[in-house]
Amino acid sequence: MDGIRGTDAGQAGLNMDNHWMPFTSNRDFKQDPKLFARAEGIHFYDPQGRAIIDGSSGLFTTPAGHGRREIAEAVYKQLMELDYTPSFTRSHAKSFELAERIAKLTPPGMNRIFFVNSGSEAVDTAMKIALAYHRAKGEGQRTLFVSRERAYHGVNFGGVALSGMVRNRQTFGFGLPAAVHMRHTWLPENKFVKGQAETGAELAEDLARMVALYGAETIAACVVEPIAGSTGVLVPPKGYLERLRQICDQHGILLVFDEVICGFGRTGRAYAAQSFGVVPDIMTMAKAITNGAQPMGAVAVKQEIHDTIVNSAAEEAVEFFHGYTWSAHPAACAASLATLDIYENEKLFERAQQMSAYFLDTLFSLSDLPVVTDIRGYGMLGGVDFAPMGSPGKRGNLIQKQLYDAGVHVKATGDTIIVAPPFVIQGEEIDRMAEIVRSVLAKH
Numbered sequence: 001m002d003g004i005r006g007t008d009a010g011q012a013g014l015n016m017d018n019h020w021m022p023f024t025s026n027r028d029f030k031q032d033p034k035l036f037a038r039a040e041g042i043h044f045y046d047p048q049g050r051a052i053i054d055g056s057s058g059l060f061t062t063p064a065g066h067g068r069r070e071i072a073e074a075v076y077k078q079l080m081e082l083d084y085t086p087s088f089t090r091s092h093a094k095s096f097e098l099a100e101r102i103a104k105l106t107p108p109g110m111n112r113i114f115f116v117n118s119g120s121e122a123v124d125t126a127m128k129i130a131l132a133y134h135r136a137k138g139e140g141q142r143t144l145f146v147s148r149e150r151a152y153h154g155v156n157f158g159g160v161a162l163s164g165m166v167r168n169r170q171t172f173g174f175g176l177p178a179a180v181h182m183r184h185t186w187l188p189e190n191k192f193v194k195g196q197a198e199t200g201a202e203l204a205e206d207l208a209r210m211v212a213l214y215g216a217e218t219i220a221a222c223v224v225e226p227i228a229g230s231t232g233v234l235v236p237p238k239g240y241l242e243r244l245r246q247i248c249d250q251h252g253i254l255l256v257f258d259e260v261i262c263g264f265g266r267t268g269r270a271y272a273a274q275s276f277g278v279v280p281d282i283m284t285m286a287k288a289i290t291n292g293a294q295p296m297g298a299v300a301v302k303q304e305i306h307d308t309i310v311n312s313a314a315e316e317a318v319e320f321f322h323g324y325t326w327s328a329h330p331a332a333c334a335a336s337l338a339t340l341d342i343y344e345n346e347k348l349f350e351r352a353q354q355m356s357a358y359f360l361d362t363l364f365s366l367s368d369l370p371v372v373t374d375i376r377g378y379g380m381l382g383g384v385d386f387a388p389m390g391s392p393g394k395r396g397n398l399i400q401k402q403l404y405d406a407g408v409h410v411k412a413t414g415d416t417i418i419v420a421p422p423f424v425i426q427g428e429e430i431d432r433m434a435e436i437v438r439s440v441l442a443k444h
């Protein structure tokens with residue numbers, strides 16, 4: 001579509017032809033661009049200076065709110081002091097400091113931290129760690145992954161194989177790592193249940209069925225998002241994650257939690273693993289690790305897994321043939337350390353826990369609207385489903401555009417919006433956001 005220039009962009013003299021935008025209808029966007037020009041606190045501002053409430057913390061990246069000076073200054077200082085360190089065979093002090101800080105937040109024992117640059121890289125790294133671990137133990141035949149329908153584990157080939165969001169897999173079918181999928185945990189009888197549903201734990205028996213079907217000795221890991229986020233916030237039923245843990249333990253299967261959305265307070269504790277009281281073997285994280293200010297991700301690994309891989313290599317040999325040019329980039333480490341200071345000093349995880357009831361009550365107050373077919377939520381994360389209009393996703397896309405115009409940014413997925421405001425949001429700002437959402441939904 002050569003030569004598309006949208007109205008706003010045209011006014012700003014912006015040529016929009018060359019940037020091929022990710023996960024976006026480029027043709028739709030460029031006809032009517034929805035740009036952000038500035039951000040501060042819980043607001044984005046469009047190029048005309050109009051405030052838009054950030055109802056999804058960016059892309060679940062920014063719980064401490066936008067424009068945090070402490071983070072910007074830490075990054076600036078770092079870049080002036082040491083802008084880059086080769087990440088292989090060299091490092092810098094902040095990478096170790098940050099790994100130590102993160103290991104204090106993760107569940108006990110999950111104290112070996114591998115740095116990456118995104119959630120997708122974290123997922124692929126976690127898969128490789130699982131494979132390397134089994135191989136080091138002499139069980140190299142464990143190459144199969146078990147994930148779940150409606151899962152989103154990023155867009156690299158490993159994560160796409162795990163993904164259960166069909167559109168993310170369809171185009172790339174051949175050559176993906178082997179993955180089989182358990183059922184998702186959305187059940188019609190659990191519609192409009194706030195928090196964890198009482199029923200549905202038996203869905204975890206799907207993992208036992210995979211064991212029976214493929215043999216435990218072929219399965220490397222079971223990978224799940226504790227709360228499936230990108231598919232519209234599917235909260236695990238009570239007992240479900242516990243049962244996955246049991247089955248994994250029985251059969252030597254690693255349990256991987258993809259905490260890319262859940263991590264850093266979204267569920268009211270540092271990680272969903274702690275909120276739900278289930279400790280995985282490997283955990284991925286990204287997004288809020290730098291409050292969105294720098295690209296970064298990480299994988300936390302139980303020490304036993306790390307030690308098994310490392311000790312199986314010859315002395316002085318590279319133990320794990322994996323890593324990225326920008327692993328533990330100094331600016332990202334500086335941003336993350338400043339971010340963790342903010343989370344700690346402002347007690348933001350506790351704040352998320354305290355605000356959760358008000359946030360969820362307000363979100364669930366939308367349930368009387370005819371277009372709303374289900375609402376789910378936990379912590380500071382909620383999903384609102386809409387009745388489809390014509391083709392799937394059409395209404396969701398229309399609603400996210402109308403919300404932007406009305407003054408709220410949210411992430412839409414299919415006919416669902418995912419609401420996940422910054423933890424620094426005030427009660428009256430939650431009310432205002434809900435009023436705007438209601439006014440848009442009421443017209444459907």
Ligand SMILES: Cc1ncc(COP(=O)(O)O)c(C=O)c1O
Pocket residue numbers: 117118119120121123152153154155225229230258259260261286287
């Ligand atoms: C659970 C989960 N895993 C992985 C990813 C991929 O992260 P990224 O977009 O940083 O690659 C996401 C992104 O939303 C996610 O929600």
